[in-house]
Amino acid sequence: MASNLAPIPELYVSYESAQKLKVEAGNLMSHDLTPRQICDLELLMNGGFNPLKGFLTEEDYDSVVETMRTKDGALWPMPVTLDVSEKFAETVELGQDIALRDQEGVILATMTVTDKWEPNKSREAEKVFGADDSAHPAVNYLHNHAGKIYLGGPVTGIQQPVHYDFRARRDTPNELRAYFRKMGWRKIVAFQTRNPLHRAHQELTFRAAKEAQANLLIHPVVGMTKPGDVDHFTRVRCYEAVLDKYPSSTTHLSLLNLAMRMGGPREALWHAIIRKNHGLTHFIVGRDHAGPGKNSQGEDFYGPYDAQELVRQHQEEVGIEMVDFKHMVYVQEKAQYYPIDEVPEGSTVLNISGTELRRRLAEGIEIPDWFSFPEVVKELRRTKPPRAKQGFTVFFTGFSGSGKSTIANALMVKLMEMGGRPVTLLDGDIVRKNLSSELGFSKEHRDLNIRRIGYVASEITKNGGIAICAPIAPYAATRRAVREDIENFGAFIEVHVATSIEECERRDRKGLYKLAREGKIKEFTGISDPYDVPESPELRVETEGTDVDNCAHQVILKLEQMGLIAG
Ligand code: PPS
Numbered sequence: 001m002a003s004n005l006a007p008i009p010e011l012y013v014s015y016e017s018a019q020k021l022k023v024e025a026g027n028l029m030s031h032d033l034t035p036r037q038i039c040d041l042e043l044l045m046n047g048g049f050n051p052l053k054g055f056l057t058e059e060d061y062d063s064v065v066e067t068m069r070t071k072d073g074a075l076w077p078m079p080v081t082l083d084v085s086e087k088f089a090e091t092v093e094l095g096q097d098i099a100l101r102d103q104e105g106v107i108l109a110t111m112t113v114t115d116k117w118e119p120n121k122s123r124e125a126e127k128v129f130g131a132d133d134s135a136h137p138a139v140n141y142l143h144n145h146a147g148k149i150y151l152g153g154p155v156t157g158i159q160q161p162v163h164y165d166f167r168a169r170r171d172t173p174n175e176l177r178a179y180f181r182k183m184g185w186r187k188i189v190a191f192q193t194r195n196p197l198h199r200a201h202q203e204l205t206f207r208a209a210k211e212a213q214a215n216l217l218i219h220p221v222v223g224m225t226k227p228g229d230v231d232h233f234t235r236v237r238c239y240e241a242v243l244d245k246y247p248s249s250t251t252h253l254s255l256l257n258l259a260m261r262m263g264g265p266r267e268a269l270w271h272a273i274i275r276k277n278h279g280l281t282h283f284i285v286g287r288d289h290a291g292p293g294k295n296s297q298g299e300d301f302y303g304p305y306d307a308q309e310l311v312r313q314h315q316e317e318v319g320i321e322m323v324d325f326k327h328m329v330y331v332q333e334k335a336q337y338y339p340i341d342e343v344p345e346g347s348t349v350l351n352i353s354g355t356e357l358r359r360r361l362a363e364g365i366e367i368p369d370w371f372s373f374p375e376v377v378k379e380l381r382r383t384k385p386p387r388a389k390q391g392f393t394v395f396f397t398g399f400s401g402s403g404k405s406t407i408a409n410a411l412m413v414k415l416m417e418m419g420g421r422p423v424t425l426l427d428g429d430i431v432r433k434n435l436s437s438e439l440g441f442s443k444e445h446r447d448l449n450i451r452r453i454g455y456v457a458s459e460i461t462k463n464g465g466i467a468i469c470a471p472i473a474p475y476a477a478t479r480r481a482v483r484e485d486i487e488n489f490g491a492f493i494e495v496h497v498a499t500s501i502e503e504c505e506r507r508d509r510k511g512l513y514k515l516a517r518e519g520k521i522k523e524f525t526g527i528s529d530p531y532d533v534p535e536s537p538e539l540r541v542e543t544e545g546t547d548v549d550n551c552a553h554q555v556i557l558k559l560e561q562m563g564l565i566a567g
Contacts, residue, residue, distance in 0.1 A: 005177045005279050008047040011054075011109075012157035021158055025099040025107050029092060031084060031151075032101050033108070036141070038161050039223035039259035040080050041100060041108060043274070045157035046172040048258075050277045055082035057115040057152035065127045068266065075273065075317055077266040079128060081119070082111070082151045089116055089149035100155070107158055115152035129263055135296040137226055138261040144477055163257070166222075166236050171254045176217075177279035179252065187214035189282040189323060190275040192289075194225035194260060195354075196238040196380060198372040200328040202245055203337040205284065208323045209250065212282045216251040218243070219275065224259040226292070227484050234383040241375035254278075262292035268307035269314055276320040285311050286325045330370050362387040363563055387563040391421065391461035391490040394555060396470040397479065397534060398497030399526045400512060401504040403543040403551070405429070407497060408470040410552035418565060421466050426453050428471040441523045447478050454482030462489035472525050476532035491564055494537040495555060501526040503544050538562075 013021065033041060043049045051074050060070045061079055068077040084092075092098060092113050100109045125132040125139040134140045163170055171179065180188060189212050191205045197218070209216040218239055222232035230238075232255075239253050258274065261267055267290035275283045289307035294300060308324045315322045326339040332348040343349055352360070352371050360367050364386035367377045384390070394411065396404040405427050412425045432439070435452050439445040450473050457467035473479050479494065486492040504526065505513040516524035523529040534540075539558045541551045559565045 005181045007174045007177060008050050008277055010047045010157065010172075010174065011045045011155050012159075018158045021110060021156065022107055025110055025158075028097055028099040028110065030099045030101050030105075030107075031082070031088065032103060032105070034083075034145075035103075036224055036259040037082060037100075038102055038108070039257050041155065042161050042257050044080065044155055045109060046160065046174070048173050048256075048274050048277050049080060050173075052076065052080060054111060054154035055152050056080055056150075058117045058150075059115075061119065061150065061152065065124055068269070075269075075314060077128075077273075078261060078263060078270040079124060083147035084149055084151055085147045086149055088147070089151065092116060092151065098151075102161055106162070108161055109158050110156045111151070112153045112156075113151050114154070115150075117150055117152075118148060119150050121146075128266060129261070129292075130301055131295060133295045133301075135294065136262070136292045136301060138263060138292070140480075141261075144481065161257075165233065166255055169236065169253060169255045170257065171278075173278045176254055180215075180279050183215075183249075185215045187212060187281045188217050188279070189214045189284060190217045190219045190278070190280040191284045192256075192271050192275070193218070193220045194229055194235075196230055196235050196372075196376055197242045198376065199370065200330070200337055202242055202373075204286065204325050204328050206246060208282070208284050208325065212321070212323060214282055216246065217278075217280060218251065218253045219256050219278070219280075220253075221258045221260055222255045223257040226260070226262055228487055230380065231383070231488075234379055237379045238376045241379065242373060245373065260290060262290050264288075264290055264292065264302035265307045265310035268311050269318075272311050272315065272318050272320050272322065276318050280320060282321045282323050283311070284323045284325055287327045335370070362390075364388075387491065388566045389464070390564070391464040391466065392493065392559075392564050393457040393461050393467040393469060393486045393490070394493045394495060394559075395457070395473070395479070395482065395486075396468070396495045396497055397473040397537075398499060399501055399504045399531060400472060400524075401507050401509050402497040402499035403548065404470040404472075404497045406548050407495075407541065407543075407551045407555070408468050410548050411555050412468055414552055414556055415466055415468075415565075421464060422460075423466045423468065424456075424460055426456060426467060426469045426471075431471065441525075441529070443475070446472075446474065450475075450478045450482060454485050457482070458485045458489055461486050472531070474525050474529065474531040476534065479532075479534070491562060493539065493555075493558060493562070493564075494534055495558075496534040496537040496540045497543060497551075498533075498540050499543045501531075 044052055063069055063071045064076050064079050070076050097110050097112050099107050100111055101107050121142045122132045125142055129136050129138050189209050205216055243253055268285050272283045285308050287304045292301050311322045326341050328337045329340050330350040331338050331343055332350055361380055361384050396408050398404050408425055412423050415423045431453055436449045439449050453469050453471055457469055460467040483492045515521045516527040525531050541554055
């Protein structure tokens with residue numbers, strides 16, 4: 001199939017109208033878009049999400065969730081919704097125009113709100129992502145990050161979000177279409193990725209293009225990918241290093257500002273539609289496309305080839321041909337890559353999994369040339385030094401009086417004795433004096449307090465230091481959010497100081513338990529306020545019958561075991 005490279009509709013108004021709208025929008029209510037919404041809006045406006053004309057209305061949303069189609073029957077597998085807080089939703093009337101702004105307050109679009117509703121998020125999770133299980137990143141996002149209310153309605157585009165990085169590598173669907181027209185490319189295979197390209201991917205994409213007798217577009221996602229992925233700055237430098245491994249003038253690199261949901265089969269189909277909109281004729285779908293990892297039972301959310309199956313069923317309707325690829329492995333005797341089902345019998349197969357690669361990077365172990373290109377490995381090592389040189393956060397949690405601060409202090413001194421990295425202690429009391437002096441102990445205030453600690457710890461971790469935090473941090477969801485923030489930059493070691501509430505109350509070093517029992521302190525953790533016991537912390541220390549030195553030493557041993565401090 002050859003592409004029709006005519007321009008596709010965008011939602012932008014003319015330059016003159018945009019200038020006028022910008023001024024008029026000064027009087028409108030404003031919604032500050034989240035990072036994910038900015039990605040969605042960009043693709044809505046530039047036609048990447050064609051045929052959508054705005055954020056889904058309630059009817060379209062229900063239909064997309066249940067049937068993967070809008071109410072008019074257009075194939076659309078992924079809800080693209082504008083979630084807002086209840087507070088904001090209350091101030092918006094149906095029929096009203098609102099301004100959609102980026103995080104600096106720059107107006108990007110207006111939206112006429114035609115619909116406002118409270119979605120059934122559990123149903124969305126079940127139908128769209130296959131399970132209402134918060135181990136799935138999109139389900140976690142849905143329940144723990146997205147606002148409670150959805151607004152729907154048509155969007156009027158004013159301007160694209162500004163990107164300061166890799167400008168020359170970013171193309172709208174119409175820019176890509178124009179590029180293909182200019183180059184005379186009629187058949188183009190797209191390769192979607194959120195990972196650095198290694199030899200197996202280079203081989204796979206090269207073969208795909210050769211088999212389809214087509215040109216190749218490396219089309220990596222640089223919007224939002226899976227938490228913990230290699231950041232897009234590093235990845236783009238890696239892609240650039242691989243570009244000249246392809247025959248010249250056959251391959252192009254373009255960055256896609258998509259916010260992935262890791263929705264497996266539905267997401268693969270969505271990706272295919274998005275690629276069709278960008279003027280592509282073929283789309284590579286490999287093993288476990290857009291897979292979210294394991295569910296809370298430790299099983300895969302989707303079968304390895306479910307995504308291929310769904311795309312195959314709909315490829316004709318979408319108007320893009322799927323190039324399905326099996327897992328590629330290296331055959332030692334042939335010094336060459338093969339799809340796993342074509343490996344010559346009796347030969348030696350070499351493979352390095354993603355987990356193994358991360359381990360080798362973390363521990364500074366050699367990564368062989370047959371696996372990746374030296375330029376790519378160099379870039380990855382530049383971003384991720386071995387673990388013993390990275391920053392990390394030790395996050396103590398437990399009741400007041402459990403011994404968190406004492407152990408944290410002992411740990412700090414031991415780490416300072418070792419030297420090598422700066423150490424900062426963010427103790428509960430210190431933080432409440434310096435960072436959170438205006439906060440009390442309501443759920444909202446505790447969350448804010450912990451998020452602040454998490455933010456500071458993530459900055460310390462990012463910059464190669466050691467952050468030791470010792471708040472009560474009673475809520476599992478907040479601890480998880482902090483973990484996610486920090487794990488973008490380094491390890492997060494949750495240490496549950498598991499002193500029982502009875503023992504803490506018996507010790508009552510600050511006399512607070514007595515006051516709490518007398519009702520003189522309200523919302524006291526463990527007495528009149530909840531504490532979610534960590535289910536699987538990296539370490540649990542028992543303080544009853546164990547001295548402080550030994551508890552701190554247990555943490556040191558854990559850090560050594562994790563490769564965070566040289567043994
Ligand atoms: S939280 O929930 O993580 O924000 O709490 P944190 O910042 O660690 O602050 C806990 C310290 O504040 C004292 N304190 C209370 N704790 C729990 N509940 C209530 N209502 C409360 N009021 C005051 C208490 O001394 C805690 O200090 P630690 O060091 O944990 O004993």
